[in-house]
Amino acid sequence: MQQVHDMTQRHEIKGETVANGEKIFSIYEQHTDIIVKGQREVQFGHKVDLASGRSNLILGCDVWMGNPADSSLYQGMVDKVINDYGRVPRDSATDGGYASKANMEYALSKGIRNVVFNKIVGSLRNVVSSKNMETRLKKWRSGMEAVISNVKRGYDLFRCNWKGQAHFAQKVLWSVIAYNIRVMTAKVIVSI
Secondary structure (H helix, E strand, O other): OHHHHHHHHHHHHOOOOOOHHHOOOOOOOOOOEEEOOOOOOOEEEOEEEEEEOOOOOEEEEEEEOOOOOHHHOHHHHHHHHHHHHOOOOOEEEEOHHHOOHHHHHHHHHHOOOEEEEOOOOOOOOOEOOOHHHHHHHHHHHHHHHHHHHHHHHHOOOOOOOOOOHHHHHHHHHHHHHHHHHHHHHHHHHHHO
């Protein structure tokens, strides 16, 4: 309550700008962050960064505090996938928020041959072996939205009832594990 009082006093009476890190957005779950997604409605929770492959398995998952820019998360996830699986992906297709010249150069320096950002910023251009490959990767990236939606809806990630910051991250990671088990089970059943 003291923090809410101080935050209100500083903002409303003193006219100060209070940084998001000093604000409380939920008195019940004080770890909750504010997530601004472009021009859309503000959401509360934590940013979750996912990486997937051709198999539709989720290969990487990070839960972030605050609202870091997507472009700042790309290089870490590329490294994570390479380190965890011991292979450099041939292709990378991401949402437009990850687009930056630095990320493009980083992907190419790691040996990724086809790098596609869904939306291009400034003079940045996708690096692909052919126009057909660019189209295929953009379509695949659109299909990734179905994977994200499946995890969110199928494992109830829209609203996390697990209390506390650590439990929030555990809920996300357990949901990813359950989703991956379901995908692998479906592949086994289809092959029988």
